[in-house]
Amino acid sequence: MLCIGALSGTSINAKEIILCDINGEKIKVLKYGAFDFYQDEKERLIRLVQGRAGELEEISLCNEIVGLSFAKSLKSFLDGVRFKPEVVGFHGQTIYHYESKNGVITYQIGEPLYIAKILGVPVVYDFRKSDIVAGGKGAPLSPIIHKILFGKISKKVSVVNLGGIANITYIKDGRILSAEDLGPANALSDFISKKRLGVDYDRFGKRASEGNLIERAFRETLKFIQKKKKGKKTLGYEIEEAKLYFFELTKDEKPSDALRTAVEISVKIISEAINSFRPDLCILCGGGTKNKFMVSRLKEEIKNPVLISDEVGVNSEFVEPILFAYLAYLRVKNIRIDMSKITGAKFRYLPGKMCLI
Numbered sequence: 001m002l003c004i005g006a007l008s009g010t011s012i013n014a015k016e017i018i019l020c021d022i023n024g025e026k027i028k029v030l031k032y033g034a035f036d037f038y039q040d041e042k043e044r045l046i047r048l049v050q051g052r053a054g055e056l057e058e059i060s061l062c063n064e065i066v067g068l069s070f071a072k073s074l075k076s077f078l079d080g081v082r083f084k085p086e087v088v089g090f091h092g093q094t095i096y097h098y099e100s101k102n103g104v105i106t107y108q109i110g111e112p113l114y115i116a117k118i119l120g121v122p123v124v125y126d127f128r129k130s131d132i133v134a135g136g137k138g139a140p141l142s143p144i145i146h147k148i149l150f151g152k153i154s155k156k157v158s159v160v161n162l163g164g165i166a167n168i169t170y171i172k173d174g175r176i177l178s179a180e181d182l183g184p185a186n187a188l189s190d191f192i193s194k195k196r197l198g199v200d201y202d203r204f205g206k207r208a209s210e211g212n213l214i215e216r217a218f219r220e221t222l223k224f225i226q227k228k229k230k231g232k233k234t235l236g237y238e239i240e241e242a243k244l245y246f247f248e249l250t251k252d253e254k255p256s257d258a259l260r261t262a263v264e265i266s267v268k269i270i271s272e273a274i275n276s277f278r279p280d281l282c283i284l285c286g287g288g289t290k291n292k293f294m295v296s297r298l299k300e301e302i303k304n305p306v307l308i309s310d311e312v313g314v315n316s317e318f319v320e321p322i323l324f325a326y327l328a329y330l331r332v333k334n335i336r337i338d339m340s341k342i343t344g345a346k347f348r349y350l351p352g353k354m355c356l357i
C-alpha cells in the first residue's frame with residue numbers, strides 16, 4: 001500500500017515528506033523530500049512554541065497556516081509521481097507538550113482537511129492524542145519504527161533519535177524493553193545558533209568544535225534539565241524552558257563556547273543513558289547525525305559500538321517520516337498497536353484519527 005508520512009519536528013527546520021510502499025513490516029521508501037517553511041511562517045511557529053504569542057487567534061491561525069503549507073508541499077512532492085498514495089499520515093507541528101502528575105497535554109497543529117482536500121485521500125492525524133486517550137504519555141512514538149528497522153541487527157540495541165529532543169529505544173532480542181525522551185539533542189545548540197549567530201544550526205558542529213566548555217553553564221543546565229525530567233517519560237515545554245535558561249547563563253560568553261557547552265550537555269545525558277544499558281550496538285538517527293562534532297563526542301563517551309543509521313542502510317532523515325506513513329497504514333488496515341512498553345498505553349489502540357472531505 002502506498003502511504004505518505006509528513007511531519008515537522010520540534011526543531012521546526014523543515015516539512016519532511018516520505019512516500020513508502022508498505023506491506024506488513026516490509027517498508028520500501030520510494031521518495032523523500034524536505035520542504036522549507038516560509039521564513040515568516042517559521043518565525044511565527046517558533047514564537048508560538050516559546051509561549052510568547054499564545055493568544056487564541058494566533059494558535060487558530062497557525063493551525064490553518066501549517067495545514068495549508070503542508071498541503072501545498074505535498075502537492076508539489078507528488079508532482080510527477082505516477083501512483084496515487086492511498087493515505088497520508090500527518091503528524092503536524094507540536095506547539096505544546098507537557099507531562100505532569102495530572103496527565104499529559106499535547107497539541108499538534110495543522111488542519112489535516114486541507115491535505116485531504118488537495119490530495120483527495122484520507123489523512124490520519126493526532127497520533128499523540130490517541131496514545132494519551134489509551135493511557136500513554138503520547139511520546140515517544142518512534143520506537144515502534146526503531147524496532148522494525150533496527151531491532152534485529154544485534155541482540156541488544158539502543159536507538160537514539162537526535163532531533164531537537166533526544167529519545168531512546170532499548171531493544172533486546174527484537175523486543176522493546178522501554179523507551180523515553182532523554183533531554184535536548186540539538187535544541188540548545190540550535191537556539192544559541194539562532195540567537196547569537198543568526199543561523200539555523202551549527203553546521204557539522206564546527207563552531208562547537210572550536211569552543212571550550214563553560215563549566216558553570218554545563219553544571220547548572222544539566223541540573224535544571226535533570227530536575228525537570230524527574231519522574232517523566234516525555235519532554236516538551238521543559239526543553240523550551242531549558243533553552244532560555246541556558247541562553248541566560250551563556251549570553252556573555254563566546255558563542256563557540258556556548259555551542260560547545262550545549263553539545264556537551266546533550267552528550268552527557270545521552271551517553272549516560274546508553275552506558276547504563278550497555279547495548280551491543282547503539283544506532284543514531286535524526287538530523288543531529290549531521291552534526292559531526294556531536295557524533296564524534298558521543299562515540300568517545302559511549303563505551304559500546306556506535307553507528308549512524310545510514311551505516312546500516314537506513315537514511316537517518318527517513319526514520320521519523322516513515323513512522324507516520326506506517327502508523328497511517330496501520331490505521332487504515334485497522335491494526336491496533338501495543339505501546340505499553342513504549343508510552344505506557346494501557347490497551348492496544350488504533351493510531352490517530354482519520355479524516356476525508
Ligand SMILES: Nc1ncnc2c1ncn2[C@@H]1O[C@H](COP(=O)(O)OP(=O)(O)O)[C@@H](O)[C@H]1O
Pocket residue numbers: 008009010011012013014162163164165186190200201202203204205286287288289290291292320
Ligand atoms: N549539516 C548539519 N550540521 C549540523 N546539524 C545539522 C545539520 N543538518 C541538520 N542538523 C541538525 O538537525 C536538526 C533537525 O533534525 P530533525 O531530526 O529534523 O529534528 P526534529 O525532529 O526536532 O525536527 C537541525 O535543527 C540541526 O540541529
Ligand SMILES: [Mg+2]
Pocket residue numbers: 008009010011012013014016287
Ligand atoms: Mg525536523
